[in-house]
Amino acid sequence: MRLSKFHLRTEKETPADAEIVSHQLMLRAGMLRKLAAGLYTWSPLGLRVLRKVEGIVREEMNRAGAIELQMPTIQPRELWEETGRWQKFGGQLLKIKDRKEAEYCYGPTAEEVITDFARQEINSYKQLPVNFYNIQTKFRDEIRPRFGVMRAREFLMKDAYSFHIDDESLKAEYQNMYDAYSRIFTRLGLKFRAVFADTGAIGGSASHEFHVLADSGEDAIAFSDGSDYAANVELAEAVSPGERAAASETMRKVETPTQKTCEDVAALLGIPLQRTVKSVAIMGADAEGDAQFVLALVRGDHGVNEIKLAKLPGLAEYRLATEAEILEHLGSEPGFLGPVKPAKAIRIIADRSVAAMHDFVVGANEPGYHIAGVNWGRDLPEADDVADIRNVLAGDPSPCGQGTLGIARGIEVGHVFALGRKYSEAMKCTVLDANGKAATPAMGCYGIGVSRIVAAAIEQNHDDAGIVWPDAMAPWQVAVCVINPKNDATVAAAAQALYDELNAAGVETVLDDRGLRPGAMFADIELIGIPHRVVVSERGLAAGTFEYRARRASEAESLDRDALMQRLTAR
């Protein structure tokens, strides 16, 4: 492609309404043009990148044995009623009436449509397992679309759905897709993590999210430095600490007139934060279902994990206790709460790390006072429950047993999900099994946000000059920049020859023959992130050299033609 014949339109200024760097750079590079809230036109440059991603996704899905089909974007209400999602899906579902007042939605996902397809197309276990995928425009009516294509309303998604005669087959395909996704993100050249995920509201038995790592990511991920373990911070297990040491201090009341937080108390007493215990008062239910006051204890430097807490008996629908409830059960106002001698009988839940503490500090249940030198068994009974109820921290040992946890931020770009029979049951999709009996197939679903990957890749790969594409996503691998092409036919011809030679060698090359000044030309080529730049100039030709610079390199090099070709074709 010659840039003079390509519609490239870059901008120097950072657009005021773009909040994150990928959105800013995509607008500056002219990859996108906003049409309306959450709706973007992909310019020729943007589309080249989008197609690179789409192509790799398709190749690896095919390699994994999935079969591509194409479902309509518009889906009839009737199918969504069968699963109850017409109501349950919420405001993101864009509902539409046609000229005959029949109701439809713009598909945000396609479990209903594919299950309807399967119940008509698949009769026998002999047709299973099968995995259908679709690369198609989706729509979610986000309440606040923003961040460009990172959270657009209309977006390009690869969604796949597998059907299985039994759970074992589903498990195998789940692993197959997990591996395919790993290949996809590896080929794209992205740093990523497969993250064990909560199965959440969709329902299902296993789930991993694939995250592109980037400081700007919305999700915090805990990952091991010694294995491929990774989990959402909310889900990562905090491993059991060692044995509890023996008491060495006596219990004593200490004055803490204005110190209501563990940090303040530790500072006042001159002890490490790790010696303090935070008491969180909540209301749960006892075995009979009656309201029960609960004190949840975590170490002063830890945070309570609400998801873990809610998994304990009686806490599925817990809430924070009111000041009145706290006063009734502990006889104190918040800020000075603790498990020692409560006013009434309460349930005490200790995080595993708290249960292992000795000589610790808690609130005295009396305004202005804490108690130091507290020890389990001696000063208060052992806790009613000991459980993992805290968030992991960087530096914690990895629950997989190998390495230490780090915390990174990630952008979710893929999701594999063992759905089980939720949709096939609701929609009465059955097949005949080997015994000729009707069986409900198990399902998996596997999504990739194709357009979102483009933005996520930029969040991960950019510098002050602009985008730094991984090779596999770059619109072109090489830019041949011509100095003064209009006034120097020799230089123009040499550049054209090099451009032809590179393309003939299978290196996707663009010729910048626009005749811009070198500074403006180089700025454009850097901004749009071309991995390799070659400058053809009169001076270089006289010396028999080309100026070569990798996008990530700090300096340019002079290479003769053979060295240059070797460098560019050997990649």
Add this chain to the structure above:
Amino acid sequence: MRLSKFHLRTEKETPADAEIVSHQLMLRAGMLRKLAAGLYTWSPLGLRVLRKVEGIVREEMNRAGAIELQMPTIQPRELWEETGRWQKFGGQLLKIKDRKEAEYCYGPTAEEVITDFARQEINSYKQLPVNFYNIQTKFRDEIRPRFGVMRAREFLMKDAYSFHIDDESLKAEYQNMYDAYSRIFTRLGLKFRAVFADTGAIGGSASHEFHVLADSGEDAIAFSDGSDYAANVELAEAVSPGERAAASETMRKVETPTQKTCEDVAALLGIPLQRTVKSVAIMGADAEGDAQFVLALVRGDHGVNEIKLAKLPGLAEYRLATEAEILEHLGSEPGFLGPVKPAKAIRIIADRSVAAMHDFVVGANEPGYHIAGVNWGRDLPEADDVADIRNVLAGDPSPCGQGTLGIARGIEVGHVFALGRKYSEAMKCTVLDANGKAATPAMGCYGIGVSRIVAAAIEQNHDDAGIVWPDAMAPWQVAVCVINPKNDATVAAAAQALYDELNAAGVETVLDDRGLRPGAMFADIELIGIPHRVVVSERGLAAGTFEYRARRASEAESLDRDALMQRLTAR
């Protein structure tokens, strides 16, 4: 691809609700699955064909210098208000409200979006000409969707839009696109015609429709057997006949008691239909704009062309005359009307072929009578207007001067259109011209119905056994059919080797390893239209041969391996 791993599901029965052969065969071959009215899922088999078409369209658009981008499917009302089409487009426009009650439509076409893109992206004539294209899902809310993907509501379209500083540049691009379209349909292996079209309601200066020829086509096309001239029957010019011969009969009244049509009169009198003249009474306007009674005359074997008639002065909004108006001006009831001695002064418009007639027969303006031996000048004044007001017939000389016209039926699959400045003016899209002044660019638009082509190709290419794909559209070029693969490892291995060899040689081959009986297997392969079939059997292997049959051939042949490979790779 091995068919045992591919989701192929054919049906023997013709579906009751499919009216046309392409829809029937697409359902029987399992290419489509209906989701709702006018909404279809493309199965893996169907999608393979659709992608073949899409690929060729993309290649030729790129070759022609057009640049691909991608617009959203959802378009904001505001842009459609700028051109007035939010109201004018009619019921086919699927209107949508989002959760904030903002209004959108599902794009049926994208003139507004691309003009909005251009007015932001293009500042200078130096960026012109440019041609942007998009291969994207479109939606038209057809009142009666039918015929499968021939008239679906959601469909795949390639739409291109070009921008030009002047009309000359538009003209050149129009020709460029015309040539690209010709290459596309030629490469697809379809018999087609580029048809000069009426510019219709969209407004514009030049337009050609590309029609795939098929007996079931909705449109009648007149085409020359001696050139590439083709036009919609309504638009094809009927060339001037020769000179008028001298009168040889005397005018006489003949009794035609019940004969009201030219056919009946000619039969009664024992003369050729070509000697009779049909008189059509209409109401137009005179030069002052007052209502004017008009008698339009065409030869008995010709039909009045309403489009041509309406182009004459005073007839832009003509209507048929009422019986009262006919009685007032001609003194007779319909069925016996004629131009001789009307009761009142009327305007007479003669088709050119009528003006060249002599000794002809017309109605006598008296119930039960016609007049024979009528001659212009002698029996009635020369007509007020002589013009081309008839439809052409097969056998007419071509208006291009070369060859004779035939009439064929066609399915419109493409359209090139010189739009002029309709959209750029309405949307205030301007660029700076060479003098630094704001200029409104001229536009062209160029559409191809990608999904419709699949159906049209089947309408043109099928037989009793099923679809007969042109090579370029076939899901695979070759099917290797294995007889009894489960019980005969030698045959299975030989088939696998042949399959591998063909794919390695670049021949897209499918292996039918499903283990069906030969009859059922061959029926499937014929139904889905694979151009070349090879059968691997124990008997063949013993003789060192393979059974080969082209889809269009009446008989199979036995070929040894070399001859087979030569046949299949030489295509």
